[in-house]
Amino acid sequence: MAPVGPLPAGACIAMRIIILGSAAGGGFPQWNCACGNCARARAGDPAARPRTQSSAAVSADGETWFLLNCSPDVRWQIERTPALQPRRGIRHSPIAGVVLTNGDVDHVAGLLSLREGQPFALYATGRVLAALAANPIFDVLRPEVVERRALVLGATLPPCGTGGEPAGIEAEAFAVPGKVALYLENPRAERFGTVAEDAIGLRLSDTGTGRSIYYVPGCAALPADLGRRLAGADLVLFDGTTWRDDEMAASGAGEKTAGRMGHMCMTGDSGSLAAFADLDVRRKVYVHLNNTNPALLSDSAERAAVEAAGWQVAEDGMEIAL
Numbered sequence: 001m002a003p004v005g006p007l008p009a010g011a012c013i014a015m016r017i018i019i020l021g022s023a024a025g026g027g028f029p030q031w032n033c034a035c036g037n038c039a040r041a042r043a044g045d046p047a048a049r050p051r052t053q054s055s056a057a058v059s060a061d062g063e064t065w066f067l068l069n070c071s072p073d074v075r076w077q078i079e080r081t082p083a084l085q086p087r088r089g090i091r092h093s094p095i096a097g098v099v100l101t102n103g104d105v106d107h108v109a110g111l112l113s114l115r116e117g118q119p120f121a122l123y124a125t126g127r128v129l130a131a132l133a134a135n136p137i138f139d140v141l142r143p144e145v146v147e148r149r150a151l152v153l154g155a156t157l158p159p160c161g162t163g164g165e166p167a168g169i170e171a172e173a174f175a176v177p178g179k180v181a182l183y184l185e186n187p188r189a190e191r192f193g194t195v196a197e198d199a200i201g202l203r204l205s206d207t208g209t210g211r212s213i214y215y216v217p218g219c220a221a222l223p224a225d226l227g228r229r230l231a232g233a234d235l236v237l238f239d240g241t242t243w244r245d246d247e248m249a250a251s252g253a254g255e256k257t258a259g260r261m262g263h264m265c266m267t268g269d270s271g272s273l274a275a276f277a278d279l280d281v282r283r284k285v286y287v288h289l290n291n292t293n294p295a296l297l298s299d300s301a302e303r304a305a306v307e308a309a310g311w312q313v314a315e316d317g318m319e320i321a322l
């Protein structure tokens with residue numbers, strides 16, 4: 001894959017998204033997993049390419065970048081993505097902000113790796129910001145250096161450069177069906193104490209072209225209003241955690257269903273393949289794939305079925321310009 005760097009002067013500017021990590025929490029292969037998929041990845045099988053944990057980077061100008069979630073693999077993700085590396089002076093980063101879609105470990109643990117006194121802004125719902133604030137280890141991102149900005153459901157805001165300059169992007173956070181982070185689950189509460197701000201999707205629009213990317217790496221269902229929101233979109237990156245709802249149990253890797261984990265499986269009447277079939281989305285890309293998902297394997301029947309339904313399965317380093 002060609003390295004991704006700043007665009008040459010005069011090049012046509014379009015909003016770009018780079019998939020930094022296409023796997024769900026645990027990555028692919030996962031440290032303690034010997035499932036068939038993970039074994040093939042470890043053996044270097046080209047049809048089972050390793051993947052890092054869930055994250056993407058977006059920019060409207062190729063200069064100012066925003067991370068969408070911040071995975072435990074962020075250091076390596078930056079090192080293999082030239083666009084995200086320092087290029088002005090001894091201490092610099094083109095990363096002006098991190099936008100979180102939930103408080104899950106795979107989406108927030110990488111924040112601890114961005115602790116070297118570098119200013120950027122952290123965007124998340126009040127609920128997720130409160131979870132981070134309640135955990136003093138995240139104070140390594142000193143609030144006077146890393147500003148916290150609340151995402152209000154249904155409202156838009158312009159994520160901006162570290163000098164407050166506009167970055168050509170408008171972001172909207174919207175609630176999606178989901179689940180509170182695992183470490184915050186209340187076993188006695190209904191839906192483990194989940195509230196609307198626990199799981200969001202993002203619309204990222206290029207203020208120059210008006211085109212939008214929808215980034216929804218965790219979503220437990222597609223109710224009609226969410227379907228209407230996504231209908232006709234240019235690009236949707238969507239939760240591809242599992243192929244079947246009982247995949248963990250069926251593969252012997254665990255007990256929880258995808259639904260129990262706050263994710264929608266691909267197949268079945270309530271799966272994402274069926275839910276998107278009539279939404280007329282121009283480009284549909286699965287992200288956040290669990291290592292047990294057979295669609296991860298580029299030579300599988302499941303991958304062929306996904307592609308026949310008009311989807312792509314993200315790989316690390318995949319870049320899409322709108």
Ligand code: MLT
Nearest residue numbers: 025104105106182218261
């Ligand atoms: C998930 O997507 O279900 C979470 O990443 C699970 C976790 O926090 O390990």
Ligand code: MN
Nearest residue numbers: 024025104106
């Ligand atoms: Mn996850």
Ligand code: ZN
Nearest residue numbers: 033035038291
């Ligand atoms: Zn595995």
